[in-house]
Amino acid sequence: MNQFKKLAGQTVIYGLGSVIPRILNYILLTPFYTRVLNSVADYGTHSYLYSFSAFIIILLTFGMETTFFRYAKNRGIENVFTTSYYFLLFNALSFSLIVLIFQVDIANLIGINNVKYLWYFVGIIFFDVVTAIPFSVLRYNEKAKTFALLKIVNIIINIIINLIYLWLIPLLIKKYGFDFGIFFSQENLLEYTFRANLIASFCTFLLLIPHTKSYFKKFQFPLFKEMIVYSFPIMVSGILGMINEVADKILLKYLLPKDVLAFEQIGIYAANYKLAALITIFNSMFRYALEPFFFKVYGNKDSKDIYALISKYYLIFGAFVLLVIVLYIDIFKFFIGSKYHEGLHIVPIILFSNLIFGLYYTMGVWYKVIDKTYFSAYFSLVGAILTIVGNYLLIPIFGYTGSALATLICYSVMLFLTIHYERKHYRINYDYKFMITLILVSIFIVILTYLVKIDNIYLKFTISSVLILGYVIFVVLSNKEIKDIVLTYVRGKSSKS
Numbered sequence: 001m002n003q004f005k006k007l008a009g010q011t012v013i014y015g016l017g018s019v020i021p022r023i024l025n026y027i028l029l030t031p032f033y034t035r036v037l038n039s040v041a042d043y044g045t046h047s048y049l050y051s052f053s054a055f056i057i058i059l060l061t062f063g064m065e066t067t068f069f070r071y072a073k074n075r076g077i078e079n080v081f082t083t084s085y086y087f088l089l090f091n092a093l094s095f096s097l098i099v100l101i102f103q104v105d106i107a108n109l110i111g112i113n114n115v116k117y118l119w120y121f122v123g124i125i126f127f128d129v130v131t132a133i134p135f136s137v138l139r140y141n142e143k144a145k146t147f148a149l150l151k152i153v154n155i156i157i158n159i160i161i162n163l164i165y166l167w168l169i170p171l172l173i174k175k176y177g178f179d180f181g182i183f184f185s186q187e188n189l190l191e192y193t194f195r196a197n198l199i200a201s202f203c204t205f206l207l208l209i210p211h212t213k214s215y216f217k218k219f220q221f222p223l224f225k226e227m228i229v230y231s232f233p234i235m236v237s238g239i240l241g242m243i244n245e246v247a248d249k250i251l252l253k254y255l256l257p258k259d260v261l262a263f264e265q266i267g268i269y270a271a272n273y274k275l276a277a278l279i280t281i282f283n284s285m286f287r288y289a290l291e292p293f294f295f296k297v298y299g300n301k302d303s304k305d306i307y308a309l310i311s312k313y314y315l316i317f318g319a320f321v322l323l324v325i326v327l328y329i330d331i332f333k334f335f336i337g338s339k340y341h342e343g344l345h346i347v348p349i350i351l352f353s354n355l356i357f358g359l360y361y362t363m364g365v366w367y368k369v370i371d372k373t374y375f376s377a378y379f380s381l382v383g384a385i386l387t388i389v390g391n392y393l394l395i396p397i398f399g400y401t402g403s404a405l406a407t408l409i410c411y412s413v414m415l416f417l418t419i420h421y422e423r424k425h426y427r428i429n430y431d432y433k434f435m436i437t438l439i440l441v442s443i444f445i446v447i448l449t450y451l452v453k454i455d456n457i458y459l460k461f462t463i464s465s466v467l468i469l470g471y472v473i474f475v476v477l478s479n480k481e482i483k484d485i486v487l488t489y490v491r492g493k494s495s496k497s
Contacts, residue, residue, distance in 0.1 A: 020148070021155035023281070028159055030274045033193065034337035036166050042190045044267030048253065049117060049194075051246035052110065053125055058242050060091040060129045063234025066368070067227050068136045075223055077140065081215040083224045085133045092129040096122045111253065120194035127201035134208040137215065150207055158200035165192035233373040240380030244357075244387045244410050248403035251388070255395040269400035271336040272343035272350070275329075278321050279354040283361065304428045311362040312431050316475055318358055319442045322351045323471055326446050327464035330457065346404040348446050353407040360415040366426035367418075375421060379414045386410040434478055441474060 037043050064084040071080045099106060099122050107115045138147040166189055172178040173186075249270060253262040325332055326348050333344055360379075367375040387410045394402025422428060445467050454460040 020152050024155050024159060025277075029162060030271065030277075031335050031337070032162065032166065034271050034340055037189055037193075038187070039264075040267040040339055041261060041263035042267070043271065044263035044265070045112070046190060046193060046267075047249050047270035048263065048266055049112070049121060051249040053121055053128075054246045055239065055242050056095065056125055057128050058235065058238040060095055060125070061088060061132045061235075061238075062091065062228075063231035063238055064088060064227070065132055065136045066234050066373075067231040068133060069140060070230060071223070071227060072140050077137070078215045078217045079220050079223055080227070081133060081137060081212065082217045083220045083227060085130070085212075085216075086219050087224065088129050088133060092126045095129075096126050114191070116191060117194060120191070120198050123198045124194070124201050127198075127205045131201075131205055131208055134212040137212055143211075146211065150204055153207065154200045154204045157203050158196050161196035161199055162193060165189070165196065230371070230373065233377040237373070237376035237380040240377065240384040243384040244380070244407065244414075247384075247387055248391055248400075248407060251391040252395060252400060252403060255391060256399065257396065260399075265400055268340050268343040269346070269403060271340040272346050275325065275332055275335065275344075275347050276350040276354055278325060279318060279351055279358065282318055282321050283354065283358040304426075307362075307365050308428050308430050311359060312435060314362045315355075315359055315435055315438055316479075318355045319438055320468075320471065322348075322355055323442060323445055323468060325351060327449060327467060328461070330460070343400065346401055348450075349401075349404040349408055352443075352446075353404070353411050356408070356411040356415050360411060360418055363415070363422065363428075363430070364418045366422045366428065370426055372425065375418075379417050382417060383410045383414045386413055437478070438475070441471065445471065 033043055033046065037046070064087065068080055068084055099118060103115050103118050107113070107118055112118070135147060135150075138144075138150075165184070169178075169180060169184050170186065173180065173184075249266050252266050252269065256262050256265055329344060329347060332347075333341055364376065364379070367373060387406055390406025390409055391403055394406055396402075398405065419430075449464070449467075454463065
């Protein structure tokens with residue numbers, strides 16, 4: 001129980017570092033961009049470029065974050081830090097040089113008409129890569145508060161600079177006739193969103209230096225060879241996993257019919273994808289806390305029971321978040337501009353996709369702790385193939401809805417595969433009966449919500465609240481441990497009164 005309390009505490013703090021930046025992004029930047037940028041196509045370009053950067057960051061970090069946790073305990077944190085940090089620094093510098101040399105060709109290849117965008121992304125990617133291991137050090141040393149603070153500072157800087165360029169300067173020009181000359185152009189608002197990110201990433205890099213400068217020692221080449229062997233399957237699975245996560249936004253540009261404005265469709269798809277961000281945030285909270293926790297409890301006599309309970313509770317809370325978003329979609333939809341509302345129908349599909357992916361991650365602990373990380377690459381390869389084939393077949397028919405369906409199919413198959421092989425190599429007694437029932441109940445509630453149309457908003461919210469309450473009651477009555485906690489709490493309150 002103490003281990004769960006500690007994990008819960010770490011999850012909450014890491015959640016602050018993950019949730020607060022994403023919520024600020026969710027509440028401020030996403031609504032801001034979808035209303036202020038010059039066009040829906042600009043927001044589509046914004047999402048399109050960040051999809052490419054996600055692939056590149058996975059490639060350049062090479063799975064070293066997980067590898068760091070694997071080796072830090074037994075091989076010395078300073079040795080592991082130095083070796084992994086210098087490797088990532090080399091990767092980041094090499095990539096930056098290649099892009100700057102071939103910038104025009106790369107811009108033409110990916111269909112971007114402004115080479116400046118690439119300059120900003122070189123800088124953003126560079127600082128994201130070289131700060132990966134310093135952030136891992138904070139996580140390993142359980143400095144969750146520092147981790148959270150730096151993540152929050154990063155997004156605050158990003159937001160402030162965005163507000164200066166996209167709101168304050170245009171306001172000063174419009175109302176007071178200020179002239180900012182060559183430093184500002186109303187036509188370049190998209191560029192300024194990238195500039196804000198670059199400045200924030202650089203500031204984060206500087207703030208991390210005091211926390212890691214004492215860890216530098218001599219590069220350990222024998223250790224590096226071991227770490228590369230361990231991390232390579234993780235990197236491959238990361239690349240393949242990123243295909244599952246962001247390739248849809250890239251493929252939309254090439255698979256939509258010629259008469260469709262691709263960047264506009266990408267913009268609508270990406271904005272509605274952001275409405276499912278709370279599940280992604282929830283997944284991030286668990287991932288940051290769980291990855292070091294998985295390895296630390298491995299070998300304990302009750303480790304398998306702990307892993308089973310973690311997945312069960314993840315599903316309980318994740319499904320709750322999903323239902324809140326779907327049942328109160330009439331509120332959440334105002335977080336994006338009205339020009340993007342035509343894509344609201346994909347939100348439940350994306351929510352279920354992200355919930356299943358989070359379950360895949362928590363139930364995939366077995367191959368990490370027994371050093372069979374090649375299974376991760378195998379599962380991700382299957383997922384990547386399904387993503388590409390699914391998008392290829394479904395986008396021409398259903399547009400961006402086809403991308404959402406392909407994502408759901410991909411993650412569902414990956415979850416099935418990890419369960420199948422876990423039962424062969426590291427059997428964990430999950431409460432499958434309850435977990436399957438919970439998923440079916442959640443699906444039923446969502447379908448019911450879409451089938452029964454209610455025009456009165458107050459009546460609709462009342463029914464939604466009743467359904468949420470029904471879900472909570474079902475969870476409590478279906479779980480002895482939760483029911484015992486609730487009864488103990490109620491009895492304690494009764495005795496005091």
